[in-house]
Amino acid sequence: MVEVEGEVIPRKRWGAWLGPVGQSIGPILLGLVAGGILLLLTGRNPLAFYGDILKRGLFSSSGVQDSITRMAPLLLMAAGLIVAFRANIWNIGGDGQFLLAAAIVSGFGPGLVAVLPAGLGLVVLCLLAALVGALWTIIPALLKAVYGMNEVITSLMMTFVGVNLANLLIKGPFRSQKTSVPQTDVIPHDKLLPYLPGTRIHVGILFALVAVGAVYYVMTRTSFGLRLSVLGANPRAAVHVGIDVRRLTVVAFMISGAFIGLAAGVEILGVWGYVRADWNPNFGLTLFALVFLARLNALATIPLVGFYAIISMGGHYAARRAGLPDDFMLMVVGLILLFMTLTEYVAARRERRATRLVAGPKAALRPGGAHE
Amino acid sequence: MVEMTRPVAGRSGATRDLSAPVVEIRGICKAFPGVVANDDVSLAVFGGEVHCLLGENGAGKSTLMNILSGMYQPDAGSIMVDGQEVRIGSPRDALDLGIGTVYQHTTLIPVFTVLENLLLGQGRGLSMDQKGALAGLKKVAADLGVDVDPHVQAGRLALGQQQQVEIIKALWGGSRVLILDEPTSMLTPQGIVELERVLLQLKERGLAIIFITHKLHEALDVGDRVTVLRQGRVVGTLEPDTVHATPRPELQERIVGMMFGEEAAALAGVAEVRGQVTGRRARREISPEAVLELRGVSVEPQRGEVGIHDVSLIVRRGEILGVAGVDGNGQRELAEAIAGQRAIHRGDILLGGTSIRHASISARQRQGLRYVTDDRLGEGTVSSLSVAVNLVLKRIGDGPFWRRGLVREDAINECALGLVEGFDIKTPSVQTRCGTLSGGNIQKLLLARELSFEPKIVVYNKPTHGLDVKTTHVVRDRIRELAEKEYVSALLISTDLEELLDLCDRIAVLFRGRLTGVVENRVGAEWEVGRLMVGGESR
Numbered sequence: 001m002v003e004v005e006g007e008v009i010p011r012k013r014w015g016a017w018l019g020p021v022g023q024s025i026g027p028i029l030l031g032l033v034a035g036g037i038l039l040l041l042t043g044r045n046p047l048a049f050y051g052d053i054l055k056r057g058l059f060s061s062s063g064v065q066d067s068i069t070r071m072a073p074l075l076l077m078a079a080g081l082i083v084a085f086r087a088n089i090w091n092i093g094g095d096g097q098f099l100l101a102a103a104i105v106s107g108f109g110p111g112l113v114a115v116l117p118a119g120l121g122l123v124v125l126c127l128l129a130a131l132v133g134a135l136w137t138i139i140p141a142l143l144k145a146v147y148g149m150n151e152v153i154t155s156l157m158m159t160f161v162g163v164n165l166a167n168l169l170i171k172g173p174f175r176s177q178k179t180s181v182p183q184t185d186v187i188p189h190d191k192l193l194p195y196l197p198g199t200r201i202h203v204g205i206l207f208a209l210v211a212v213g214a215v216y217y218v219m220t221r222t223s224f225g226l227r228l229s230v231l232g233a234n235p236r237a238a239v240h241v242g243i244d245v246r247r248l249t250v251v252a253f254m255i256s257g258a259f260i261g262l263a264a265g266v267e268i269l270g271v272w273g274y275v276r277a278d279w280n281p282n283f284g285l286t287l288f289a290l291v292f293l294a295r296l297n298a299l300a301t302i303p304l305v306g307f308y309a310i311i312s313m314g315g316h317y318a319a320r321r322a323g324l325p326d327d328f329m330l331m332v333v334g335l336i337l338l339f340m341t342l343t344e345y346v347a348a349r350r351e352r353r354a355t356r357l358v359a360g361p362k363a364a365l366r367p368g369g370a371h372e
Numbered sequence: 373m374v375e376m377t378r379p380v381a382g383r384s385g386a387t388r389d390l391s392a393p394v395v396e397i398r399g400i401c402k403a404f405p406g407v408v409a410n411d412d413v414s415l416a417v418f419g420g421e422v423h424c425l426l427g428e429n430g431a432g433k434s435t436l437m438n439i440l441s442g443m444y445q446p447d448a449g450s451i452m453v454d455g456q457e458v459r460i461g462s463p464r465d466a467l468d469l470g471i472g473t474v475y476q477h478t479t480l481i482p483v484f485t486v487l488e489n490l491l492l493g494q495g496r497g498l499s500m501d502q503k504g505a506l507a508g509l510k511k512v513a514a515d516l517g518v519d520v521d522p523h524v525q526a527g528r529l530a531l532g533q534q535q536q537v538e539i540i541k542a543l544w545g546g547s548r549v550l551i552l553d554e555p556t557s558m559l560t561p562q563g564i565v566e567l568e569r570v571l572l573q574l575k576e577r578g579l580a581i582i583f584i585t586h587k588l589h590e591a592l593d594v595g596d597r598v599t600v601l602r603q604g605r606v607v608g609t610l611e612p613d614t615v616h617a618t619p620r621p622e623l624q625e626r627i628v629g630m631m632f633g634e635e636a637a638a639l640a641g642v643a644e645v646r647g648q649v650t651g652r653r654a655r656r657e658i659s660p661e662a663v664l665e666l667r668g669v670s671v672e673p674q675r676g677e678v679g680i681h682d683v684s685l686i687v688r689r690g691e692i693l694g695v696a697g698v699d700g701n702g703q704r705e706l707a708e709a710i711a712g713q714r715a716i717h718r719g720d721i722l723l724g725g726t727s728i729r730h731a732s733i734s735a736r737q738r739q740g741l742r743y744v745t746d747d748r749l750g751e752g753t754v755s756s757l758s759v760a761v762n763l764v765l766k767r768i769g770d771g772p773f774w775r776r777g778l779v780r781e782d783a784i785n786e787c788a789l790g791l792v793e794g795f796d797i798k799t800p801s802v803q804t805r806c807g808t809l810s811g812g813n814i815q816k817l818l819l820a821r822e823l824s825f826e827p828k829i830v831v832y833n834k835p836t837h838g839l840d841v842k843t844t845h846v847v848r849d850r851i852r853e854l855a856e857k858e859y860v861s862a863l864l865i866s867t868d869l870e871e872l873l874d875l876c877d878r879i880a881v882l883f884r885g886r887l888t889g890v891v892e893n894r895v896g897a898e899w900e901v902g903r904l905m906v907g908g909e910s911r
Binding site: 221222223224226227229230233234236237239240241242243244 | 711712713732733734736737743745747750751752753754755756757761765766768769774777778779
């Protein structure tokens with residue numbers, strides 16, 4: 001075979017930057033357009049609908065503050081998912097880790113903030129939330145690390161157990177005597193996470209931004225991050241080069257759970273102050289889509305989570321105004337996911353095509369010159 | 373249903389003109405980025421004979437096969453079947469044209485029975501004709517003289533039997549042309565004898581067989597017509613008259629000339645090139661100091677492996693100890709047990725006199741035990757990471773490349789630049805993704821990584837497998853130099869006997885996971901090693 005020195009064939013690519021960015025923005029635009037067509041078909045004005053979303057979610061003072069507040073738990077959860085997904089650990093059990101942490105924080109919260117000094121109580125509760133999230137990953141983590149069991153199945157099963165255990169706690173030992181609906185006692189409003197000065201945005205968003213920045217830094221600059229990447233990119237190479245794969249699997253799984261638990265702690269201590277039985281915001285599934293749109297890049301999740309927060313805060317309002325069920329926005333999110341898969345497929349196909357030469361230019365590659 | 377069973381040709385009287393080629397290809401060209409895999413290749417394949425395609429790894433044999441079996445489309449050139457120009461757009465087309473292919477690696481579904489595997493390739497309808505298939509299978513098996521249980525799971529068969537099933541599968545739709553890609557690479561010597569017998573049967577029945585190999589002696593053993601490919605081009609074809617009439621040594625010499633050209637003379641270190649073994653190492657003094665010692669080591673076999681059983685050996689300081697054997701006789705198990713990638717369930721491993729049985733992979737690394745894996749892409753490198761990072765992949769977190777867990781890119785790049793130059797790794801930059809490098813350069817990268825930072829003993833697993841002549845030469849020189857000048861010991865696992873005879877001080881032989889003997893590398897060693905390789909007792 002004739003090898004060409006350096007072996008680099010210049011590739012023609014329309015706008016190299018368009019690749020990753022386009023693959024994230026493209027599906028969103030396509031999803032919105034498809035949603036718009038659906039709106040048209042049902043006799044609604046899509047521009048008015050999307051305008052309502054923006055008005056409520058972004059261009060009103062309370063709206064933008066609600067959207068930013070919503071970003072806090074989402075970003076923390078995204079940070080947790082990225083740590084695991086980068087290492088090829090599919091922590092599907094985020095919702096179980098989230099709800100169990102929420103239930104325990106709400107259960108012990110009112111008591112703890114009453115006896116501990118203000119700041120200390122919140123710190124202890126946040127750590128408790130992270131601990132609960134981390135502990136809830138231990139079973140799937142050990143099963144994967146030691147016996148090689150598929151964590152998709154085990155972490156999903158742990159979610160069923162976690163969600164129901166959370167409900168059991170809220171309806172049982174943590175149940176408030178003061179209300180008729182099953183819920184926990186309420187942490188007094190003045191004992192919750194403080195707001196940023198001059199806003200109604202609680203400080204959790206700062207934790208979240210710090211967490212996302214930290215994950216980005218760890219993944220790109222540290223030996224721990226590289227080990228995770230090697231494990232994710234080629235698990236057999238990870239074994240071969242001497243990475244302690246078992247330990248790393250358990251550690252990454254627990255860090256993932258800890259961030260997700262912290263997300264729950266921040267949401268309870270920043271927004272709600274209590275948990276009602278059967279409450280489940282189902283953040284996990286939405287976030288899978290968002291972190292993949294962000295290509296598992298922690299910083300890239302910030303705009304995407306922001307976008308999602310806006311459409312989920314504004315979407316309810318817009319749907320109500322348009323006389324549509326709340327679920328309409330979920331459908332748009334579903335469409336975005338579908339288009340994401342399609343974009344991925346098209347990009348992969350183009351990539352494959354790019355490695356084939358069409359007939360003709362081979363003569364130019366041959367050192368001996370043109371053929372015949 | 374099975375056309376092969378019809379008397380196409382042979383002793384029963386020819387119904388087809390054997391003087392016209394069944395398949396003829398003319399001027400086939402196929403290029404991939406950076407390489408021209410086939411360059412104006414023409415050849416004709418006749419019924420009732422074995423046409424060997426001989427060439428080194430990378431000579432373009434597999435590409436040609438993939439074009440004939442419908443996996444690739446040629447950039448230029450034409451394919452004629454029975455004198456008609458055809459387009460083979462997919463593997464299905466190939467089968468419809470009567471071209472069956474047996475790939476190097478099994479394509480059988482291991483959990484399906486033999487019969488189910490055969491039914492997979494059959495027909496396009498929904499119904500499965502089990503009874504008919506069973507009868508067909510019996511008939512084909514009888515014709516080939518092989519004995520296969522149709523109801524056993526394919527994964528439970530020995531590799532040789534799996535290959536027989538593959539051959540039956542390739543002939544199932546009534547193929548007249550059978551392509552075999554490196555069919556002996558997974559076989560034991562007995563399996564090879566069996567395969568040769570089956571090939572004779574097929575020839576008798578008038579089938580045209582394309583036999584792809586990179587081993588000269590194989591081509592001479594089975595081939596009626598031999599076409600030699602080099603760098604994507606046909607450099608010569610030996611007609612059946614020549615093949616059958618010329619004395620073997622002379623034939624061998626001619627083919628070697630075709631395969632390697634004039635440059636062969638320059639590459640004096642490669643024994644294979646000279647067609648005989650003369651490059652025996654000069655005997656030299658080896659210090660009695662044991663660097664690595666295995667004492668009765670056993671490893672449980674995993675799926676499809678033989679494991680290793682009660683293996684004891686000693687590698688002395690500066691010594692190259694070869695491990696010979698047919699592939700799949702425990703080579704990988706042995707290498708991985710020493711490197712620490714696999715637990716040993718009995719015995720002990722000592723490095724410099726201390727047991728490392730419970731030491732982790734990275735601890736063994738740090739003590740100077742290195743492993744150059746044969747699975748360069750599967751576990752040796754991470755293709756999505758840069759060349760620079762791959763060069764320090766076994767030192768993640770260590771100084772000077774990381775300080776308190778933080779990466780120091782300058783230190784990594786500086787080290788990488790030095791290694792790229794020192795080991796002559798051809799790469800546009802050290803930031804290039806490792807996956808874009810050619811096989812030879814990836815092997816150089818692995819050597820650079822394992823042979824730097826004070827190695828004491830290096831386990832090489834098939835270090836030149838799949839490399840071109842030039843890189844093979846470079847790699848062998850490197851192994852030899854390191855042992856002779858710097859007294860770095862080597863455990864050289866290879867399936868290439870010539871390589872072992874060229875480099876080693878002593879050669880141990882693995883057979884079905886056991887060491888059947890250790891031979892001093894002196895005149896006549898190859899006979900002793902050859903005897904041990906097929907399970908003979910040590911003298």
